[in-house]
């Protein structure tokens with residue numbers, strides 16, 4: 001390996017949401033945090049040198065993307081996923097959560113149904129509720145430890161619940177599914193047939209494990225583009241969420257006009273200058289780092305899976321196809337949600353994302369963030385084991 005992902009970097013005292021807010025948010029300052037999707041790895045020197053060069057210029061005024069921005073974007077997309085985008089289709093935004101909120105306002109009217117597939121990244125549901133739309137959940141099927149889409153329910157609910165948009169996650173946070181070409185095409189077909197705008201969040205798309213292939217919504221046939229909004233960001237891949245770099249890519253002119261109108265009404269104009277510089281540097285120089293990082297995370301997942309199956313036999317790991325998130329089912333312990341949370345927080349002293357926030361049916365699940373050095377994963381697993389030993 002060229003890069004060292006084993007290095008422990010102290011993040012305390014950097015105004016870090018993941019590490020510095022235990023007392024404020026959880027009432028404890030001794031927690032090992034594995035909650036928010038934020039990685040503990042430093043960017044490689046070649047990317048940091050580009051950022052330093054920009055910082056050393058010393059002036060950070062308004063900015064707008066030029067050709068080199070779109071070249072870097074397309075270089076990443078074409079080399080990894082085999083598609084390119086027309087710069088005209090791209091609108092920058094202050095993060096994907098912002099863009100998804102805005103899109104709900106742009107593409108639907110108050111009272112319309114907007115669909116999600118729970119368990120799913122909870123800000124999707126917040127974007128729908130915060131904007132006075134009706135949350136329509138098409139619960140993913142969970143059978144034999146694996147998640148799949150319930151296409152019958154999807155079709156039925158689209159028709160019956162006045163659904164105007166679907167917020168779709170690929171790869172799917174928290175369950176780790178990388179949807180296949182066939183699955184994604186079926187979803188797109190149902191959206192097209194029912195006049196539903198297909199909003200696809202691909203923020204985790206660079207973390208794909210051996211045996212799986214990422215099929216982007218931009219690889220779908222052209223006919224689906226009239227209902228398609230694609231949400232893309234280097235924020236997870238390079239852990240630059242704090243720089244708020246996001247691309248909202250809408251090939252269809254009329255749909256794009258709706259998004260841009262809502263964007264103007266919200267008063268958004270230029271992007272974050274460092275976010276823009278970071279995207280260019282990361283997409284130009286980061287490919288090898290991301291490949292090694294994904295291999296490292298895959299090994300973390302293998303380690304955690306093996307540990308849990310050996311030492312916590314009543315817990316079931318949902319084998320992820322990608323992402324750095326591990327979704328674990330603790331329902332086999334026969335304990336309540338409160339007891340589960342108490343054991344995780346006060347016995348294991350782990351700060352995880354509780355399953356309940358991703359949907360009501362998964363209250364006995366926990367989401368672990370494994371984008372951290374192996375020794376941290378080992379420590380977390382050993383804490384977990386002690387917290388459940390008596391059961």
Ligand SMILES: Cc1ncc(COP(=O)(O)O)c(C=O)c1O
Nearest residue numbers: 037095096097121173203235241
């Ligand atoms: C599926 C998904 N979308 C969006 C985000 C956040 O995006 P942003 O930081 O650009 O708002 C996350 C962060 O965890 C995520 O998991």
